[in-house]
Amino acid sequence: MKASSAHQSGTAALTTRSDPGSSGAPLLSVKGLRVATQDGRTLVDGVDLQVAEGESLAIVGESGSGKSLTVRSVIGLLAGGLSASGSIRYRGKELLGAKEKELARLRGGGISMVFQDPFTMLHPMRRCADIITETLRDDRGRHLRREVRRAQARTRLAEVGIKDEHVLNQYPFELSGGMRQRVAIAAALARDPSLLIADEPSTALDATTQREVLDLLQRLQQARGMALVLITHDLRVAFSVCGRVNVLYAGSIAEVGSAQDVATTPLHPYTRGLLRSEPPLDRKVTDLVGIPGSVPSPDSVAGRCPFSTRCTWATDRCRSRRPELKAAGSGRWVACHHHGDLGSHLADMPADIEESVPAPSPDATAVLLKATDLHVTYDAPRGRKGRAVHALKGVDLSICAGESVGIVGESGSGKTTLGRSIVGLVHPTGGSLTLGGIDATSYTRLPRTQRAELRRAAQIVFQDPYSSLNPVRTIGATLGEALGVRLGRKARPHEIEALLERVRLPASYCQRRPAMLSGGERQRVAIGRAIALEPQLLICDEPVSALDVSVQAQILTLLREIRSELGLALLFITHDLAVVRQITDRIYVMYRGEVVESGPTADVLGHTRHAYTQRLVRSVPGAATTTPSGGTRPSREAGEQD
Structure with a gap:
């Protein structure tokens, strides 16, 4: 199996209707992908992308952008009630509409996937050796002999940096989060796929374990010459692992380019917003600039720029006409009416960074x-061995x-x-x-x-x-109860509303329940x-x-x-x-x-x-330097060996 660079700058990573040509047949080609619910609500709206042999591609965006739905469509793992249309071709063969038996053969062998939570793919009652070799068969399609399976499992574990043979006999719940993710990667690679999709594989891990898992994925991708699609909301992670980046927003592509280009000269205001939201490691910023609002549903912004509701530079044209994804230089694509006017402004805009930010003075006495x-x-629990x-x-x-x-x-x-x-x-x-x-x-x-x-x-x-x-209690009741403890009486409506205002939530949220709020809104309620x-x-x-x-x-x-x-x-x-x-x-x-x-x-x-x-x-991805755009430069420094 030949090795391939993870950073192929000459490989086309996107085909749009305005650019139907492609340099050679891609490994994976997605055109006009639309994902919708049974009642017709759009979740992914017209995504086009290509992945070449041996290429590493990141798909980046906030929660609700459609990242996971896009890649789950590729291998036919959409949840019940969702349907996909458009075209998804793997090695030239159409996957949309394929029978489940054909997709089952493809999964693991041609395309494999690693999830954020390894428990979703690791059977809790099976030992790691059995999990890794579950899908392996001989040339006649028969299960391998036990000693062959065990040897294969040992080899796969060694490939992901696990040399302790005791892990073969352990159950997933007996392992740390990082070890579970390594076992999940070993299982995903057991049948030598040509394309590995990793959906937020390091989000739930601490800094050093995250770095180890990301380094592992990058080394495996290069050594095997396989393609890698990394789903992440963290641009620093995307820049440190992948050669190209697709920025997804509200179910459609906002920007595409090399990791280096996107990091240093973002062309779309949304990409710029994500970069400025990333806190730097080497200094404290005067203002932590988050993007106001949240990701809208594709249907709510149909016929206009999806980002226009949150964009500082939005004009009437943005609010009345949807921008097309167009070429914007060598290997660059952007869906913005004003990218030609905003490009240099976005790159040169100061990042509001200074070395020292005054803080409230604590009373040292x-x-x-x-x-x-x-x-x-x-x-140690009674009846169980252990220290x-x-x-x-x-x-x-x-x-x-x-x-x-x-x-x-x-x-x-x-x-x-x-x-x-x-x-x-x-x-x-x-x-x-x-x-x-x-x-x-x-x-x-x-x-x-x-x-x-x-x-x-x-x-x-x-x-x-x-x-x-409490999921059954309204936000008003939850906050009112806390206020009542301090006040010694039942909190009045205006007192609850004042508390909501203090955590920057509208008074109308009093009548909502936690399930109706986003993750950030729920955290504001918890702080309140x-x-x-x-x-x-x-x-x-x-x-x-x-x-x-x-x-x-x-x-x-x-x-x-x-x-x-x-x-x-x-x-x-x-x-x-x-x-x-x-x-x-x-x-x-x-x-x-x-x-x-x-x-x-x-x-x-x-x-x-x-x-x-x-x-x-x-262990912090891309921690070395800060770019003029307020983001971090891609880091290609080799990580610590496992």
Whole structure:
């Protein structure tokens, strides 16, 4: 199998109706793809793209843009009630309308797919060796002998960097997130596909594991000479892995170009907005510029530019006529009426970046929270073999009134355990914890009044707001209940509306339920509920890790504003170093239950001393430089070997 470069600048990645020609037969060709519901609602509207042999192509966009629906259409995995029309050809053969038996033969062999959550493709009751070799057959279509299957599984695991043979006999739930994703990749590659589709394969992983998985995909793609289609909402990830980028918005293509070109000279205002929403690692920005609003449905913007409802440069022409996707230079395509006028302006526009941003001055004499030699140990479950887990091993930490402090580290570092210990959700097994002058080491030993005082003093916002909001209660009822605890009476409608306004949501949301809100809106409600009690300390545990970059910028801006307005202290827990740079004054770096480095955020990230912190910094995709457009330059530096 010959190797192929992942960055083939001469390969056509797109064919439009205005450019029907193509340099050779593509591996995959999608033309005029439309995905609709049974009642006729459009979800993907006329997507055209091509993937050549050995090419790496990223499809980028916010949630709701149609990225996953586009690639699921390719292998016939659309959910019930959805239908696809247009043309999808693999090696010249039409896939739309093909029988399920034909598509089943194609999956895994010609085209294979890796999902964001490996549990969706790993059978929970089958061992890893069986999962990897499940689809393998001999020349006569028969199952392989057991010893042959095991040898094949061992080889596939070695290819994805797993050399421990014990993994062959383990179940998926016994593995870490990164290990599960590696097993999923091994299973997807078992039949040597020509095209691998990876749908947000690293979104749920911490920084170093994400980098390892992305490096692995890139190495496998190059070594095998296979094509790779990467679905992601993170432009830094797209630039660091793929040679070309397709930007998708509201079900249609907004821009296409090489990773280098899109990163340095975006032609579409939407692409520019995504780039400016990405927080840089090397400095703090004065304004975290998110794109206002959210992605509309294709039907709601039919007949006009889909981005016109959110675009600063929109004119009457944009609102009355849909722009076509047209060539805009060598290998560049853009769907914008004004790209010729805006191109240089978008590239040269300042990114609102400065080295130092004034922050609210904390009161260094008023220590609000102090942890001393804090330990948390989880005993092994009764009746099961195993050692006790030491989640925290003598952690020292302090937060002054009004200060913003970050805790960074990988999964398993103990950062979430520390945050939960502060609010009494986890009980320390050693050391001491003081909050607002009250001994908070053990909530259960305190009088009821002091417990209530502590719970008002510190509130927590979780990563997934949907799991922390009652799905059957309206937003107004949820916020009203929190306000009632502080006020000692039932909250009045205008008080609930004022709280919604504080988190930048309209009063009409009082009557909505969580399922009717977007992820960013639900997180705003969770923040509103937390600040309803007027806490002295707000703990945010990965509050933006599951959000698109634009929504992430909006939530970070909101937290900055709330901190400034209310003068509260902030404890921000995250694995994203670029995010922690924007929101904190000091940080603690945690590794395996211990603090390995701490200090002012700019000093720790700019002049790392500990090897683990250096590893975290190296793991950030495209962290080396910042482009004139406010995005990050593509990084081709080889990652650490597995």
